[in-house]
Amino acid sequence: MGFADVRIADVDLSHREAGFQAWLDKGYHGEMDYMASHGLKRARPAELVPGTVRVVSVRMPYLPKASGPAEPDWRAREEARSADPGGAQVSIYARGRDYHKVLRARLQQLATRIEGRIGPFGYRVFTDSAPVMEVALAEKAGLGWRGKHTLLLHREAGSMFFLGEMLTDLPLPVDDPVTPHCGQCSACITACPTGAIVAPYELDARRCISYLTIELKGSIPSELRPLIGNRIYGCDDCQLYCPWNKFAQRASLPDFDVRHGLDSASLVGLFGWSEEEFLKNTEGSAIRRIGHERWLRNLAVGLGNAADAASHRGDAAIVAALRARLAHPSALVVEHVQWALARHGVS
Numbered sequence: 170m171g172f173a174d175v176r177i178a179d180v181d182l183s184h185r186e187a188g189f190q191a192w193l194d195k196g197y198h199g200e201m202d203y204m205a206s207h208g209l210k211r212a213r214p215a216e217l218v219p220g221t222v223r224v225v226s227v228r229m230p231y232l233p234k235a236s237g238p239a240e241p242d243w244r245a246r247e248e249a250r251s252a253d254p255g256g257a258q259v260s261i262y263a264r265g266r267d268y269h270k271v272l273r274a275r276l277q278q279l280a281t282r283i284e285g286r287i288g289p290f291g292y293r294v295f296t297d298s299a300p301v302m303e304v305a306l307a308e309k310a311g312l313g314w315r316g317k318h319t320l321l322l323h324r325e326a327g328s329m330f331f332l333g334e335m336l337t338d339l340p341l342p343v344d345d346p347v348t349p350h351c352g353q354c355s356a357c358i359t360a361c362p363t364g365a366i367v368a369p370y371e372l373d374a375r376r377c378i379s380y381l382t383i384e385l386k387g388s389i390p391s392e393l394r395p396l397i398g399n400r401i402y403g404c405d406d407c408q409l410y411c412p413w414n415k416f417a418q419r420a421s422l423p424d425f426d427v428r429h430g431l432d433s434a435s436l437v438g439l440f441g442w443s444e445e446e447f448l449k450n451t452e453g454s455a456i457r458r459i460g461h462e463r464w465l466r467n468l469a470v471g472l473g474n475a476a477d478a479a480s481h482r483g484d485a486a487i488v489a490a491l492r493a494r495l496a497h498p499s500a501l502v503v504e505h506v507q508w509a510l511a512r513h514g515v516s
Contacts, residue, residue, distance in 0.1 A: 176310035260403025327414035378404035473509030
């Protein structure tokens with residue numbers, strides 16, 4: 170079914186409740202009100218789906234297949250891509266089909282197959298789509314350990330995978346957690362461009378580039394814009410520099426193959442997409458959720474940051490593309506375009 174691993178946990182996450190509440194109290198969730206709206210129900214699966222006694226936790230690799238035998242190490246390629254001032258950097262997970270659709274469909278197939286063996290049973294399937302602490306459940310099930318960047322890590326697969334869950338009333342035997350293996354390493358903390366990993370295992374989402382480019386609906390704080398570089402949708406840096414990701418596994422499903430050249434597109438090229446082109450080219454993609462307005466906002470920041478490279482400062486194509494959006498009806502877009510033009514020393 171495309172899953173690389175499956176493990177089972179009970180539903181007791183009481184050991185995570187105090188830490189989660191403290192994280193909320195610090196405001197680290199930013200505008201993600203849904204993180205707080207369900208309170209501690211997020212740590213209590215049996216309250217979300219009454220009758221739940223077990224969680225079937227799965228992981229699915231998403232690193233796209235290599236484009237050919239001559240393709241360099243994926244981490245080296247991504248690092249070079251981040252350093253290209255004219256290139257648009259889209260988080261690897263978002264370059265193919267929307268993972269929500271893929272995992273939910275596969276989990277439903279798994280449930281149907283189980284039902285075919287044992288008859289009807291109670292269950293609901295989720296993937297990043299409900300108030301569920303999926304990393305904590307996956308860790309408890311033994312799918313890996315929580316890294317200092319707060320993502321799940323696996324000794325044979327790094328962290329380049331999606332998680333999904335089936336909450337069920339089947340009293341299945343549970344699996345044991347695994348030993349953590351981060352040791353003294355702090356590569357992810359050092360690598361974060363905006364300092365969002367404020368302490369080991371603690372993320373201030375308000376500084377995270379994934380939050381700023383995806384979850385944040387309004388203006389990106391001006392002091393953080395230069396730190397975003399050319400990252401226009403999400404950020405992989407904490408995973409890119411994690412030593413365990415030298416073991417990252419390629420996806421077995423074609424769903425996560427790159428679409429529309431999003432691994433090699435230019436900032437100017439993507440900035441030129443009309444709203445119709447944006448909707449067409451992001452059909453079935455996780456990117457569509459941010460809408461065309463925030464897409465342009467993010468790209469404007471990337472185009473402004475291209476000025477950091479002497480070779481691109483005042484570039485005619487970049488300046489022309491930005492000026493073409495000065496008449497955009499969105500004040501949000503215009504604000505970021507003006508900021509970008511100012512970085513190039515023009516208006």
